[in-house]
Amino acid sequence: MLDKIVTSMDSIYEQMAKLKATIQKSIDEAQTLFDSLMQEYFG
Numbered sequence: 001m002l003d004k005i006v007t008s009m010d011s012i013y014e015q016m017a018k019l020k021a022t023i024q025k026s027i028d029e030a031q032t033l034f035d036s037l038m039q040e041y042f043g
Helices: 002-042
Strands: none
């Protein structure tokens, strides 16, 4: 029983880590686009 819970928690943790990396990549891309637009208009 406990082994199944630990395995499930490990799986959830791995999925969350992958999602966190994906979200961070999206944020970084959005920041790059925003910076580019700001440079275009104000630079």
